[in-house]
Amino acid sequence: MGGSIIGERFVAMSFGESHGKCVGIVVDGCPAGLPLNESDIQGLLDLRKPGQSVVTTQRKEEDKVDIISGVFNAHTTGAPICMLIWNKDSDSRPYEIIKNIPRPSHADYPAMVKYGGFADYRGGGRFSGRLTATLVMAGAVAAKLLKQTLGIETVAYTTEIGTVIASNITPANIATRYSNDIRCPDPAAAEKMKDMILQARQDGDSLGGVIECTTTNLPVGLGEPIFASLESDLSKALFSIPAVKAVEFGSGFAGSKRRGSENNDLYTTKNGKVVTKTNNAGGILGGLSNGMPLVIRIGFKPAASIAKTQKTLDISRKSEASLEVPGRHDPCVVPRAPPVVECVVSMVLADHAIMAGLIPSVLR
């Protein structure tokens, strides 16, 4: 089906470009009868939008969602839900330069080759981080559906920025993760992260980081062996987020260094429910949810757009060129990414919950 579609039963098709008329997404497979209006989506979009704090780009985008199909009398109808954001504050003039001079570590060069120069390069076009707004719109519907039908909730938060690592992550401070600009549950670490980002910006540079995501109340048995394991489908969706370069579940790479007797999770019961004493599996065994919290860690590379002048090539002439990356950019995309991760994970889980027959086709 190509690359613009994701999901099997809760399906989304993305469209739009960073500096085109709009960015949008069509969601199909949402059961009829879910109460839904723009405000259910706008809240999450607002947490993602730029211009909110000193650590993000100062570009202002209103990012107002418009639902143009699939909702009637304030409920989903079972028909495809098309949601879009009309682009407004885009200034495409600075991007003329990158038509032939690819920005280092952006998609520009391979996109030039792949699309023979026809791709809309303005603002990164189809490869822009702006497209994550479409993931938020689709995922906001999924998140509401999962919450209302199965009580499933997904939270994502910053745990690392550059070399600063959060500690002291508790359910209580996860709940208030959006109260600081970094979206880090550990307020002390958040302060240091903020300083580090501001310093990087001052240096004309950028930073990367890590987001952790946990989901609670997952039923046992989501995931379809072999190729639609929960890890498979979650990673596929997460790697669709620009700048994500690493994904691990549970103890992940750290677990690779352990012995089985250290990493195995032993079964016991808690309040009559089967649980494991540890959760090194991150809630997934054999590609299936095992009823424990889903735990994912996602590594973001440092933003490729930096203010420093970089050496690159003029592809049209295959000659060296120097480039100051045009446009207004985030010195670190991680603080804007938690709502994106929450929404992407929700989309995948909604898809699997419907596949597993756990959500009816009409919510009465």
Added chain:
Amino acid sequence: MGGSIIGERFVAMSFGESHGKCVGIVVDGCPAGLPLNESDIQGLLDLRKPGQSVVTTQRKEEDKVDIISGVFNAHTTGAPICMLIWNKDSDSRPYEIIKNIPRPSHADYPAMVKYGGFADYRGGGRFSGRLTATLVMAGAVAAKLLKQTLGIETVAYTTEIGTVIASNITPANIATRYSNDIRCPDPAAAEKMKDMILQARQDGDSLGGVIECTTTNLPVGLGEPIFASLESDLSKALFSIPAVKAVEFGSGFAGSKRRGSENNDLYTTKNGKVVTKTNNAGGILGGLSNGMPLVIRIGFKPAASIAKTQKTLDISRKSEASLEVPGRHDPCVVPRAPPVVECVVSMVLADHAIMAGLIPSVLR
């Protein structure tokens, strides 16, 4: 399409169980005219099969591939290629115990719940590492196709076992990676890894590790934004391998700690070709191949089957139970995994190369 199918143009459908009659896979979308016979596949199967060395399970499986459709006059016909291995050396009796007593950190418990007790639990059934033999069969076809049409080659090798980390990895020693039991290019590290595995086995325990995979000669522009980015589809396929819990591309999690100016790859030319001076992107930008070598690191958890007695539950009675995991097992699955990783990566790349129109539907 559920979980048994992967790919869009080079499509594979898996079937079979660890202790059933066979394990098999049907591949569709391979162009007509590729010379193919059993020996093209058997070589890779032999590198995966158990019983080869002191670090693997002593279980003997002949693992002889049988091509039962899609090949005529020693060439592919364009029709689906069904390949299977008849199961032989399986002893299912020890597995009766796990019908109700799930092995820690195996799929047993979620599979019980998901399939209501109907799943074939013998030897792990559908969740067994034995199913990776089907990935090898499909991927061997893909690898041959990629090599013959585009000169693309994928190599995977062990870089970590437990806490031992290989260094000194060069093209030359990668080429001889299969010359030691660990499949590690660094012979000195391989020796330490072997000792560590033997020690773990002696302790009734197991180990995990890391495999690195590199692909050369990839054309620019493979990958379909947004949801079929090369990272998306590769990670989806890699997480279908049992025991994989982490995947990163290029500088991965390490890159998350860097500044943009350190992590960005600057363009230059080499022999008239556009290249980057570094390859922190691991060959993928914006989800598209950029012509540099593809670099992936894959984290495997320690084998869940250990000889030590573990505490678990009898699910039928929700009472505590002690379990000695039945069957004969690998103290570390990593040394058998490189051919699996090579084949899985080849499947995904063949799929994308066909999607991109780079491989004709008939090879003349």
Added chain:
Amino acid sequence: MGGSIIGERFVAMSFGESHGKCVGIVVDGCPAGLPLNESDIQGLLDLRKPGQSVVTTQRKEEDKVDIISGVFNAHTTGAPICMLIWNKDSDSRPYEIIKNIPRPSHADYPAMVKYGGFADYRGGGRFSGRLTATLVMAGAVAAKLLKQTLGIETVAYTTEIGTVIASNITPANIATRYSNDIRCPDPAAAEKMKDMILQARQDGDSLGGVIECTTTNLPVGLGEPIFASLESDLSKALFSIPAVKAVEFGSGFAGSKRRGSENNDLYTTKNGKVVTKTNNAGGILGGLSNGMPLVIRIGFKPAASIAKTQKTLDISRKSEASLEVPGRHDPCVVPRAPPVVECVVSMVLADHAIMAGLIPSVLR
């Protein structure tokens, strides 16, 4: 993927409702570099739109296409193309009555049950003939692509209205099929058909009919056995058009009454090209195009909306009810259907031509 998506390489996802904000479609997989603007689509939409003649509904819909993504510098970019029509002349008030009282032979009743009363019933909602405008938009892109790259052309025309059957169908009068209101190549039959429709309308009744569709310049070998035979995918798409109840290829049902020696098409050469002396196969053998013109006949039922009062049920009370179907309707949908059929067939053929590797991913 549910029912809103069609195609594999040239993929379309439909959204919108008859009386919602808009009807739209997103097309993905169109190669980059195809010159495209709204006028390429508007021409075909205009041939479909209502209010054009005495034989169609007097409802006025401007049906102006808006391309909101995927086109840059007047060429396709390789990104998804979202096209929509904002709804304007919709009067939903008359439809309140059908919320509980289903119109005979419309989708109302099964849709009520399927969507638990949440479906948008206004104007038929998602089941309205208005949705065929989205097929025209997607198909117009496909038709242009096929024409420009392979010279493939598809024409559809009315051959039967009620009991009037056209004869004397020649390439010359097919070329002028849009010159009469019925879109029938046989002008004399067209007059009789027009009278018959006007008589039916005067009687508060409606008529059905048959459309024939032929495609020339098809390359040999389109179609993917077994389940994506050309007949399979064409019929699937054609039965997505409301009111279509029958599809046949070549000699179709008439061929079922013949002997093999009468129905077989014998090979010969013409200008050095392999052709058949007759074309009872309608251009398809074994599900593959054989290089002869594709010939399809499509049967439309009489429009279900008639002015006459009909007996039906009030579903909410399971009591008898009489219904005068609300809204303004076509006494016969067939004259508006030829552009829809042309576009639907073009979509399927574009999909198969791309699958067969006959259209490159960039048009230079």
Added chain:
Amino acid sequence: MGGSIIGERFVAMSFGESHGKCVGIVVDGCPAGLPLNESDIQGLLDLRKPGQSVVTTQRKEEDKVDIISGVFNAHTTGAPICMLIWNKDSDSRPYEIIKNIPRPSHADYPAMVKYGGFADYRGGGRFSGRLTATLVMAGAVAAKLLKQTLGIETVAYTTEIGTVIASNITPANIATRYSNDIRCPDPAAAEKMKDMILQARQDGDSLGGVIECTTTNLPVGLGEPIFASLESDLSKALFSIPAVKAVEFGSGFAGSKRRGSENNDLYTTKNGKVVTKTNNAGGILGGLSNGMPLVIRIGFKPAASIAKTQKTLDISRKSEASLEVPGRHDPCVVPRAPPVVECVVSMVLADHAIMAGLIPSVLR
């Protein structure tokens, strides 16, 4: 996904060739817990197999099904079910001649072009009617599933052979449709049909015919608008059967000649259930099942293989050639087709019933 796969939730992938080692099919998505063994499938295969009567080919094929995965303890496990038939009575020598000389109205010529001469042409290879045995295997599972869970039953029977048309078709004689060689409910017509077939064979010729198929106990609301309408998916599957050239639902082409007031089905109640007084819709409105019996008519062309010498071409030399079609053939394939049609329809309905959430993923 190419052409070898059908279905979305109840998915089947076909493999094998007429004269290769086997023909087979893998079914995925069948719920766990369905009692299943070979005899559930063999009964339907036996009704399809050749050599049963004077009106079929005298070729003997045992056609014994072998289930090689997905069944454990005589129940489905939820894993893919691979079923195959090992080919036995195939004599490939006569087929050497068609390597370059295509049989008229067979797939030979387009297959030669499409696969560049690499296709397995023996016995028609992948295009052989023998592949319908795989449809029967998959559909037999679907039919059992539908019967056991929802009481849905599908019956198909011959209504026309050449110019002989059955009348007097009643539920009672439909129930005994397999009691005559023609599988025609009208015994008097069956006699005439038999004579007509024997005469055609004696003349070195062949005949076509029509099969009608009805399904009872369908729940209301199966079908997914727009592109997975029930008509869309049923026709797609039915046109995968070799020799099918026409499909109509309910009043079909005959309805195209009627007025709306004649063709509309008016609602009423029967035993408290909503029904229609007539069933011109054939049980489908707006692409959704409406609770009335599904009624489909399927037109088969006369068998392309006839004993008479036919003029054709030697493609390798583009010169005229005369051909006596090699092999042993049916003078009319229709009498062997009813079980195939029943099974194909069952596959589609099972897929839709699962999609609609009407069949649980475990049958307890």
